[in-house]
Amino acid sequence: MPEDFEKAPANATPSHADVLAAAARIAPHAHVTPVMRSRALDAIAGCELHFKCENLQRVGAFKFRGACNAIFSLSDAEVARGIVTQSSGNHGAAVALAARLRGTTATVVAPRSTPKVKLAAIAGYGARIVPCEHRQASRDEVTAQVLAETGGVLVHPFNDPRVIAGQGTAALELLASAPGLDALVTPVSGGGLLSGTCLAAHGIDPAIELFGAEPEGARDAHDSLHSGTRITGRVADTVCDGLRSELGTLTYPILREHLREILLVDDAAVVAALRLIWERMKLVVEPSAAIALAVVLAHRERFAGRRVGLVLSGGNIDLDGLPALFATGRSE
Amino acid sequence: MPEDFEKAPANATPSHADVLAAAARIAPHAHVTPVMRSRALDAIAGCELHFKCENLQRVGAFKFRGACNAIFSLSDAEVARGIVTQSSGNHGAAVALAARLRGTTATVVAPRSTPKVKLAAIAGYGARIVPCEHRQASRDEVTAQVLAETGGVLVHPFNDPRVIAGQGTAALELLASAPGLDALVTPVSGGGLLSGTCLAAHGIDPAIELFGAEPEGARDAHDSLHSGTRITGRVADTVCDGLRSELGTLTYPILREHLREILLVDDAAVVAALRLIWERMKLVVEPSAAIALAVVLAHRERFAGRRVGLVLSGGNIDLDGLPALFATGRSE
Structure with a gap:
């Protein structure tokens, strides 16, 4: 991506105050989505899960x-x-x-x-x-x-301070609905949602542990944070069609400052988590959303007994592609 | 079904007061499920739809x-x-x-x-x-x-006054959440949910029009009400696996007294409605629940411009059976 394209919008780092302002600005237009619980999934995960249902947002996603x-x-x-x-x-x-x-x-x-x-x-x-x-x-x-x-x-998909601040409003609502959460888990692609979540959550409680959820087949954000260099130019290979972007120049430094860790899972784990959410919560979510539950189940020692918020980022999925998607889950 | 089996529970016809008592009795255990709206589906249906989400009830169904x-x-x-x-x-x-x-x-x-x-x-x-x-x-x-x-x-699945009164609590909640609805549409099988809905709704407002939604391939309730005789002994053939029972001795007279009409749709219409609910509302519902929307879309002249409540009765479905289910929708 050429620099002039990335820098086209204002490139100041947004703040917690910008997230609060965004919440007021979008209130007449966006849904305050529900936060849902599931006894069955709590039992399976061994912790207390609070799902922010952005699949029920307008256009079917936090975007x-x-x-x-x-x-x-x-x-x-x-x-x-x-x-x-x-x-x-x-x-x-x-x-x-x-x-x-x-x-x-x-x-x-x-x-x-x-x-x-x-x-x-x-x-x-x-x-x-x-x-x-x-x-x-x-x-x-x-x-x-x-x-x-x-x-x-x-209006860039993620490398824009106004977009980042807007995405952070989902975490604001989640923490208003479920105060005192110990940790938040959010999918990461270009990092707009995750960096907005960082600004929203740490402005409320600096002790909340913030995690990104990323597919093994698109682990550039994980590797960027571990190497200390923003990695670009890789080809993503994952069923999470919403998680194939690379971190931006604005989102990367926010994640470096706030994030506890990016946790990885393979596509089979994503599909298994998607099925659990569909079957147990009766919610249609897309693979890029189900990954948040997948990492909690795959890294359960990090979350055992804790109160965990997960952002179900979207629910747009081609139903005719389900047999192929479920086959992915079985073959791996 | 032998008479002694049908009559095993108390066989007095339940009343609106029994539904109110049921609501108090189950309150510590059952969820007050959300009532959801969809701009997209309102536009498609040409009326104002209020969906009572019993797919989010415990065990995934109003039952x-x-x-x-x-x-x-x-x-x-x-x-x-x-x-x-x-x-x-x-x-x-x-x-x-x-x-x-x-x-x-x-x-x-x-x-x-x-x-x-x-x-x-x-x-x-x-x-x-x-x-x-x-x-x-x-x-x-x-x-x-x-x-x-x-x-x-x-505890009979539907021919029991306590069961009927309990099922009626879904409509009570729906009307409390969306007062002044013009009509309610509820799936009909043995008639427990529909007769409970009758008692609940007409106790609040005798003018509400009450409709049953039944598959063409299991139209015994429709034909019973039109012929004036409770029909038994047919073999049902429908993708709505929850709608294959026949009316009971207790539910049939309640429907005769309260119902405006039972509306029929074929399985292809049910599958099309199911897809709409999954895709537009991001809710997993089973075919037996989607039929309520299917009849509204198939009989739109009855509902045009009106405020209509629909009970999404359940969300238990075998995801591995989806390709076959969707093929049903295409082949008919």
Whole structure:
């Protein structure tokens, strides 16, 4: 990703106060999602689990929080230029809906390989879709073209302080609903949700242990934090289609400062956790969300007997792909 | 079903007051389940939908309400004799859990054809399972044997006033959460949930229109009400595995008195509605629950512009059976 693309939005590190401001800003538009419990899963995990149900958020994912905060932070003059983003998934739908609510247009640069259901969701919220190739260079090139042609405002999926602050509002609500949690577990991809969670949680209680959940097949964030260098350029291989991005220049330092650890699991563990959530909690979650439970079950010594919050980040999944997904779980 | 089996429990018709008493009795044990909305489904249906999420009830189905009310209505002396029922599904699990909570034992007579996951759920709550053959005569014979041997107390799946009153508590909660609904739609099988809904709703507002939702392949309740005779002895053929029973002697007259209509849909419509609920609401429901939305979509002229409550009756489904279920939806 070229530097000018990454730095296009304001690049100041957001604070806990920014998360509080985001909560007030998005309140008229976003759902306060429920926090759910499950006796059965508590028994299986050997700890007390509090699930923040962002699969029940608008557009079916936490992404609406960040997109909404970013777009409603803009001036009327900026908004009038239209919103531009690149996304092959939930962020594109989130930007499309938030732009519509703000009364402006959105253009989403999306790889031709994007699943039809996700393109349909983006188009369903009224956004224009501009196709690109799958490789990052093509995405950035086409995004830069669109920005130049339209004069629009970029809302990056995660490397944007307003997006990070918006994503943090999920953890704010979780801790308001379940005060005194010992630990939070959140999926990590580009790090928008996880860094927002860091700012939200440690502003309330610096003693809360914060964990990222990452697939073995996309372990760049884990390896970045262990090596002390932000790793880029790897090819991700995981069923967690929402967790294939790399950390950004804004999110990486926040994670370095706040995070206890990034915990890894393989895809079979993710699928097993997904099945547990569907079967025991009756909630449709996507693999990228189920990974939070997967790491708690795979690293149970870290969580035994403790009160743990998990962010179920989204529920957008192609039901026709389930047989293949479940086969992944069995073959490994 | 032999008369002595049907009449084993008290056979007085329950009242609205019995539903209120049931609500108080089960309050320490049952969940007050959420009522959920969906902008997307309102737009698709052309009316205002309020979904009572009994898939989030304990044991994953409304059945816990009736079983709990019946078992907590018993005297200590009766309870000490143990509970007996026959079930191939959610009622068996509900009786098993309610019996355990009351500190007694349960015996569930279940056909050998019962899916392993459902047997595992029943056994998981500590009940003894006694196998029988699939045909009703075998179920009744084995149940009678178990009753004779154990001296236990029968809790019938639906033809029991305490069970009916317990099931009615779901509609009480729905109407407390969404006052002034114009209509309620509830699945119908043996009629326990639907007749309890009748007593609950018309005790609050006699003008509420009450509808049953029934599969074309198990339309005995529809045909019974149209012919004026309770039909028995048919073989059901539907993907709604919870809707294959026939009306009971207690439930049939309640439906005759209160019901506006029983609406029919085919299995393809049920599967399409199930997919909508999974995809748009992110809720795992079983086919027998999705049928409520299916009838609203299939009979939309009856509901256009109105405020409609639907009971999502349960969420217990074998995920490995999904490809076959979805194929049903496509082939018809």
